[in-house]
Amino acid sequence: MQTNNPIGVFDSGVGGTSILKEIIHALPAENTIYLADIKNAPYGERTSEEILQLAIKNTARLIDYGSKLIVVACNTATTNAIDTLRNTYDIPFIGIEPAIKPAALASRTKSIGILATKGTLSSALFARTSSLYTSKLNVIEVIGRGLVELIEGGELKSDRLFELLASYLKPMIAQNIDHLVLGCSHYPYLIPIIEEILPKNVTIIDSGQAVALQTKRILDKNNLLNQIQVEGEHKLYSNASIEVLTKLTSETIKNKKISYLDF
Template sequence: MQITNPIGVFDSGVGGTSILKEIIHELPFEDTIYLADIKNAPYGERTPNEILKLSIKNTEYLIDRGCKLIVVACNTATTNAIDALRNTYNIPFIGIEPAIKPAALASKTKSIGILATKGTLSSALFARTSSLYTNDLNVIEVIGKGLVELIEGGKLQSKELLQLLTSYLNPMIAQNIDYLVLGCSHYPYLIPILKQILPENVTIIDSGQAVALQTKRILGKNNLLNQNQKTGTHKLYSNATTTVLKQLTSEAFQNKEISYLDF
């Protein structure tokens, strides 16, 4: 494996670009390849077996392109497939799961909200993590049904999205949460709207920076950090429309190339 090989990143759509931005910020000299599997989104509504098959398909494409490490930038794919991927392929994998631990440890009201997909909330990995840290907490879990589709559809500023989010957050606010954990890589794009709805004392936690730092740590541990002091290049592929991918990454980073790819 060459240290100059790219980092691979995949998600069920455009949401994983929120993770990709953090990785590029933390590792500016690394090349990346990003797969947005938009035609199969959202993974959260699929069966565990379907999620595993899609994750294998994405992984094998990225391995064929020479990726030295793969970031599963999708909570649902991580919680349903990452163990199998690690057992099958001989490269490092970084997963993403809801940041329950920091919220649970820091909560003063002993009440936290988790906004996630059905696929994440019903997974064994989520149940394992949750049981470790939330025994003495009031945890309000809400499935964010319809949110991914609205983000993928470029409707971040829509009235429909605001109304849907408000309906999901009101039960959490009523139970005095002081932390909201985002359990989907699409959801960081909702933070400006979440801040409009939530009381000021509620802290929003997503996993982006933690994933980027872990990616850096694992590359270093495996002697795979790119030593070239040259700004990385970034290839982003969508198997459906590229419009929203272009919108969400327009100002995020340079040296990028976005194209359609049938994968």
């Protein structure tokens, strides 16, 4: 494996670009390939078997593209498929799951909210993680139905999105949460609106920076860090319209060598 081979990243659409942005920031010399499986989004309402097959399909494609490490930038795919992927393929995988631990440890009110997809909240991995850290907490789990579809449709500032988010967050506010865990890689794009709705004392936690730092650690551990110290190149693939993908990344991943392609 060549050290200048790309880091592969996939998600059920555009949401994983919130993770990609952090990886590019933490590892500016690394090349990346991103697969936006927009055609099959959202994964959160699919069965575990469907999610697993989609994850395998995306992984195989990223390996064909020469990926040296794969980041599963999707909470639902991680919680339903990461164990199988690690047992099947001989390259490192980085997963993303709701950051329950830091929220649980930092909570003063002993009440935290988790906004995630149905696929994540119903998974065995989520249940195991939650049971480790939340036994003495009040945990309000809410399925964010419809949010991924609105983000994929480019509705980041619509009244419909605001009202839907408010309906999910108000029950959490009523139970005095002081931390909100975002359990979907799409949701960081909603933080400006979430901040309008939540009280100022509520801390919002997503996994982007932690995933980027873990990616760096695993590359270093496996002697896979790119030794060519020039700015990395980034190929973003979509199997549907690239309009939203282009818009989001042009605003968040600026002044980088980016190309947009179909797959």
